[in-house]
Amino acid sequence: MAGRTQRELYAQIDTELSWSESDLPERERTKHVHRLHPYLGKYPPQLVEVLLRRRFAPGALIYDPFAGSGTTLVEATVQGMPALGCDVSAFNCLLATVKSAPPDPPAAAAELERALALPPGDHPASPWLERWYAPRALAELTGFRAALDGSPQRDMLSIVLSRAARSARRVPHHALDDTRAPVTEPYWCHKHRRECRPVGDAARFLRRYASDTVRRLTEYAALRRDVPATVLHADAREADLPDGIDGVVTSPPYPGLIDYHEQHRYAYELLGLDDRRELELGAAAQGTSARSIAAYCAGITEALAHTRRHLRRDAAAAIVVNDQRALYDDIARRAGFRLESRSARHVNRRTGRRAGEYFEEVLWLVAAPARARAAR
Numbered sequence: 001m002a003g004r005t006q007r008e009l010y011a012q013i014d015t016e017l018s019w020s021e022s023d024l025p026e027r028e029r030t031k032h033v034h035r036l037h038p039y040l041g042k043y044p045p046q047l048v049e050v051l052l053r054r055r056f057a058p059g060a061l062i063y064d065p066f067a068g069s070g071t072t073l074v075e076a077t078v079q080g081m082p083a084l085g086c087d088v089s090a091f092n093c094l095l096a097t098v099k100s101a102p103p104d105p106p107a108a109a110a111e112l113e114r115a116l117a118l119p120p121g122d123h124p125a126s127p128w129l130e131r132w133y134a135p136r137a138l139a140e141l142t143g144f145r146a147a148l149d150g151s152p153q154r155d156m157l158s159i160v161l162s163r164a165a166r167s168a169r170r171v172p173h174h175a176l177d178d179t180r181a182p183v184t185e186p187y188w189c190h191k192h193r194r195e196c197r198p199v200g201d202a203a204r205f206l207r208r209y210a211s212d213t214v215r216r217l218t219e220y221a222a223l224r225r226d227v228p229a230t231v232l233h234a235d236a237r238e239a240d241l242p243d244g245i246d247g248v249v250t251s252p253p254y255p256g257l258i259d260y261h262e263q264h265r266y267a268y269e270l271l272g273l274d275d276r277r278e279l280e281l282g283a284a285a286q287g288t289s290a291r292s293i294a295a296y297c298a299g300i301t302e303a304l305a306h307t308r309r310h311l312r313r314d315a316a317a318a319i320v321v322n323d324q325r326a327l328y329d330d331i332a333r334r335a336g337f338r339l340e341s342r343s344a345r346h347v348n349r350r351t352g353r354r355a356g357e358y359f360e361e362v363l364w365l366v367a368a369p370a371r372a373r374a375a376r
């Protein structure tokens with residue numbers, strides 16, 4: 001949005017989609033299942049709530065081709081809309097599945113109690129795990145992991161285990177999203193403003209997140225409507241989609257910002273998840289060279305064109321993106337969409353890293369007439 005005056009900028013801001021930090025504090029942005037596990041790059045559920053209400057009615061099938069942690073799916077199910085999501089990251093699919101499935105809090109509580117009662121494990125672990133965890137923490141995590149085998153609540157247990165594993169890594173408290181090198185000695189902690197010691201255990205995190213998970217599932221159970229939610233672990237360019245999708249609400253990856261597999265490396269290592277990072281569009285590791293941006297545009301265009309072929313004729317798609325490189329007019333057109341509207345919204349701390357002013361855009365797309373598509 002560079003080059004615009006402040007007056008022009010604010011004239012385009014959709015105030016119903018913009019919140020200040022005090023209007024929408026983190027506690028609200030991470031309400032009920034929206035914080036079963038932290039996730040970089042999540043959009044606020046309140047934004048999805050407004051977008052869904054504006055355009056769709058209960059019963060509408062809502063699709064998110066880049067489902068991430070499942071924000072769209074959770075909000076759709078709360079509004080009585082069947083939800084379908086796709087993501088190339090196995091961990092994100094696991095998280096979105098646990099968040100959007102019909103919860104069973106008593107069953108979850110019983111399985112968590114059983115898992116917490118297991119003794120520390122003595123299992124061989126990968127070099128990565130050996131490096132990032134103190135021996136006791138690793139034994140407690142692998143002990144809990146033994147409860148996954150044959151459990152009817154395997155996915156939920158996996159998320160509690162992953163959340164505890166994230167907290168128990170030997171990273172400074174102030175840099176949980178930054179996994180450059182483990183700390184093995186006491187360090188000055190910018191979060192707590194005192195000297196802190198590297199984490200030595202995982203049991204207290206497992207216990208804390210077990211009870212927090214049951215509380216969050218219970219809150220969601222009271223809000224969720226009886227509609228299906230399905231998550232596909234697939235590349236959005238070729239996911240196996242049903243026909244007749246009523247609407248899309250999504251926030252695609254953007255070039256060079258986040259590595260969606262690497263941010264949850266501990267979960268891939270502990271759970272042996274299928275790593276498909278080479279299919280990630282716009283991953284930070286791919287950089288922002290002209291070639292990477294061109295590959296990104298081609299990939300998102302293909303994913304949106306594939307999605308469009310499974311939409312009802314009168315369907316609409318909301319794309320939430322900070323399009324700082326002005327890529328999306330062209331992407332939308334090449335994917336066979338007509339850009340119906342574009343508005344800006346003010347963002348408070350989307351990735352957890354930014355504290356300053358930051359805007360992103362909401363694009364509403366509708367399928368272009370077949371005649372217009374053929375002319376391209």
Ligand SMILES: C[S@@+](CC[C@H](N)C(=O)[O-])C[C@H]1O[C@@H](n2cnc3c(N)ncnc32)[C@H](O)[C@@H]1O
Nearest residue numbers: 042043066068069071087088235236260280281
């Ligand atoms: C900005 S995040 C979505 C966040 C989501 N709106 C939320 O609130 O959690 C973008 C997602 O796109 C996924 N992604 C990247 N390349 C993909 C591909 N080729 N197919 C499907 N998903 C992909 C990433 O794994 C990531 O989860």
